[in-house]
Amino acid sequence: MRKYFSLLFFLLFWLVLAPAEARVYLDINAPAFVQIPIVLPKWKGMNTTPPGLPIKVHEILANDLTLSGFFKVIDFSRLPSPLKEKAGIPTDGSLIEWASEGGEILLVGETAWKPGDPTLRLKFHLFDLVERKHLVGKQYEASPQALRKMVHRIADEVVLQLTGEKGVHNTKIAFASVQATGKEISISDFDGAEVKQITRNQSINLFPAWSPDGKKIAFTSYLRRNPDLYLIDADGQNFHRLTSHLGLNAAPAWSPDGKRMALMMGMGGKSDIYVIDANGDNPKKLTTGHGNEASPTWSPDGKQIAFVSDRSGSPQIYIMEADGSNVRRLTFEGSYNTQPSWSPKGNRIAFCGRVEGRHDIFTIGVDGSGLQRLTSDPGSNESPCWSPDGRYLAFSSNRLGGSKIFIMNANGFNQRPLTSAKGGESSPTWSRASE
Amino acid sequence: MSKKGLIVIVLVLCAGLVFAGCPKKTVVKEEPSARKAEEALAERERAAKLEAEKQAREKEAKEKELARIREEEAQKAKEKEFERSLVAKREPGIAGEVFESKLLKDIHFDFDKYDIRPGDAEILKENAALLMKYPKVKIQVEGHCDERGTNEYNLALGERRANSAKGYLISLGISSDRISTISYGEERPLDPGHNEDAWAKNRRGHFVILSK
Numbered sequence: 001m002r003k004y005f006s007l008l009f010f011l012l013f014w015l016v017l018a019p020a021e022a023r024v025y026l027d028i029n030a031p032a033f034v035q036i037p038i039v040l041p042k043w044k045g046m047n048t049t050p051p052g053l054p055i056k057v058h059e060i061l062a063n064d065l066t067l068s069g070f071f072k073v074i075d076f077s078r079l080p081s082p083l084k085e086k087a088g089i090p091t092d093g094s095l096i097e098w099a100s101e102g103g104e105i106l107l108v109g110e111t112a113w114k115p116g117d118p119t120l121r122l123k124f125h126l127f128d129l130v131e132r133k134h135l136v137g138k139q140y141e142a143s144p145q146a147l148r149k150m151v152h153r154i155a156d157e158v159v160l161q162l163t164g165e166k167g168v169h170n171t172k173i174a175f176a177s178v179q180a181t182g183k184e185i186s187i188s189d190f191d192g193a194e195v196k197q198i199t200r201n202q203s204i205n206l207f208p209a210w211s212p213d214g215k216k217i218a219f220t221s222y223l224r225r226n227p228d229l230y231l232i233d234a235d236g237q238n239f240h241r242l243t244s245h246l247g248l249n250a251a252p253a254w255s256p257d258g259k260r261m262a263l264m265m266g267m268g269g270k271s272d273i274y275v276i277d278a279n280g281d282n283p284k285k286l287t288t289g290h291g292n293e294a295s296p297t298w299s300p301d302g303k304q305i306a307f308v309s310d311r312s313g314s315p316q317i318y319i320m321e322a323d324g325s326n327v328r329r330l331t332f333e334g335s336y337n338t339q340p341s342w343s344p345k346g347n348r349i350a351f352c353g354r355v356e357g358r359h360d361i362f363t364i365g366v367d368g369s370g371l372q373r374l375t376s377d378p379g380s381n382e383s384p385c386w387s388p389d390g391r392y393l394a395f396s397s398n399r400l401g402g403s404k405i406f407i408m409n410a411n412g413f414n415q416r417p418l419t420s421a422k423g424g425e426s427s428p429t430w431s432r433a434s435e
Numbered sequence: 436m437s438k439k440g441l442i443v444i445v446l447v448l449c450a451g452l453v454f455a456g457c458p459k460k461t462v463v464k465e466e467p468s469a470r471k472a473e474e475a476l477a478e479r480e481r482a483a484k485l486e487a488e489k490q491a492r493e494k495e496a497k498e499k500e501l502a503r504i505r506e507e508e509a510q511k512a513k514e515k516e517f518e519r520s521l522v523a524k525r526e527p528g529i530a531g532e533v534f535e536s537k538l539l540k541d542i543h544f545d546f547d548k549y550d551i552r553p554g555d556a557e558i559l560k561e562n563a564a565l566l567m568k569y570p571k572v573k574i575q576v577e578g579h580c581d582e583r584g585t586n587e588y589n590l591a592l593g594e595r596r597a598n599s600a601k602g603y604l605i606s607l608g609i610s611s612d613r614i615s616t617i618s619y620g621e622e623r624p625l626d627p628g629h630n631e632d633a634w635a636k637n638r639r640g641h642f643v644i645l646s647k
Binding site (some may be wrong): 182203206207223225246266270292293294295308315338352354357382383426427 | 575585617
């Protein structure tokens with residue numbers, strides 16, 4: 001009898017004193033995940049703050065959290081009175097009432113600004129409603145022009161707290177946009193706002209690629225009746241030509257350290273992969289043989305380049321060392337695999353594969369294993385491009401009619417169009433957040 | 436040859452004979468008049484023949500001259516036709532004024548291919564013949580693809596198509612410094628349709644004249 005009593009005591013001891021595991025809110029690397037229900041009450045405007053401002057903050061924030069794909073936002077308008085009217089930071093005692101609609105997380109905040117003031121203040125607090133504890137609270141001050149940036153920072157912070165990695169709400173996506181005269185390069189915020197056209201040369205401008213520091217975009221333009229390589233600052237300034245070898249100078253891909261670019265060059269009468277310095281000098285041919293080579297993309301450590309080659313008879317994805325050596329084939333399924341994009345996490349490559357006459361987005365491990373199909377809509381889906389944190393993919397899809405840029409989580413979930421434009425968008429490229 | 440002229444020549448010849456043959460008459464026995472008449476006839480015939488040949492030669496020369504003039508005019512007319520066929524093409528976003536001509540025909544390609552098919556080889560021969568006639572003309576060959584497939588790879592395919600056509604023209608004797616190439620990939624379809632018909636039209640090699 002004593003023996004069993006000791007055993008029981010030992011077990012109880014172990015259960016009570018064993019270290020509590022950190023609560024896993026969401027495993028974003030899981031193939032599928034359940035979205036976290038988050039309650040977002042009315043944002044409070046302090047003192048003389050115009051009433052439109054906290055409404056706007058709430059709108060941007062709720063949208064950001066939804067777009068992230070990690071949350072199911074429970075909007076305050078769905079809450080019963082008096083919760084519907086409550087705004088601002090609650091005292092500890094009132095946390096219980098917020099859990100009534102199934103919310104697990106509470107995000108509250110306030111903003112203060114007097115019209116004419118050079119600075120605007122934003123404050124937020126994040127609470128765990130299940131464990132009834134405060135998670136994080138921060139305050140920001142900036143000019144009113146930086147409002148969206150500040151709100152995006154709050155969303156980034158919430159994502160960091162609950163998924164372990166910062167969000168991408170301050171990143172930007174550039175793409176090619178059809179015009180009457182050809183294609184121009186445009187930039188959009190991650191939430192589809194602030195779309196700006198940055199080239200205005202009435203030419204055919206293609207294949208934009210953000211520099212790793214997020215300040216410049218390299219792209220191909222037919223301005224001089226040859227597909228030449230150009231550079232432009234993100235604000236549209238400093239538009240100038242980098243290379244102009246007769247033939248292709250196309251589909252540039254920056255090395256992760258920003259010092260070089262890989263691109264398609266046609267100097268030899270066909271397309272090959274070359275590497276050039278970031279100023280356009282010193283072209284060095286990497287690919288050999290009689291195939292057509294296209295679409296280079298660098299590994300995040302800068303040591304390898306994945307690209308397209310039809311040397312086997314059909315276009316497939318290959319990988320080589322950054323000096324052109326050790327070429328090996330990556331894709332073996334399907335007869336037309338193009339547009340590789342190497343994940344910033346290093347372990348997977350996204351690409352566009354043709355299936356029954358349409359195109360879909362796939363990802364595959366860099367060792368060739370774990371092929372995953374992410375789209376299977378009736379439309380055609382092309383040109384995948386990873387977010388800087390490797391947790392999202394941008395791509396173009398014509399499922400809604402015209403070609404539009406779409407965003408999805410890296411596991412294929414939560415596919416949605418980026419902008420409200422009707423169509424004509426292609427070739428997305430994703431920048432890191434501007435500071 | 437008119438009778439009058441013949442008579443004149445005969446008379447002249449007789450006069451010549453009279454002045455040339457007089458001193459001989461005192462030594463030699465006088466020939467019978469029939470033989471004299473025969474010789475005169477022969478001379479007449481010889482003269483007529485020579486005259487006829489001369490006339491024929493002159494006629495031939497005149498005809499040759501006429502033919503040459505006609506050909507020259509035809510050539511000029513054709514040049515005018517080529518000149519007249521030139522349509523200027525100015526695009527605000529692409530540098531340079533170029534010309535297009537219906538006389539420089541497009542060639543077409545099979546899906547995913549860049550080799551020159553026999554029918555298109557014939558078109559290239561015609562285009563080459565035109566380029567031979569106008570040695571100052573410089574052209575740019577454009578390589579195009581249909582909308583299927585992805586943009587970057589289609590750019591590579593278009594590059595091959597343009598260079599394929601260039602290579603064939605060079606093999607026909609056109610100097611390579613008269614031909615430049617450009618790939619537009621799938622970016623400039625001729626037909627915006629989404630069907631086999633449109634796609635076939637868009638898979639093309641197109642020629643523009645950079646300078647004449």
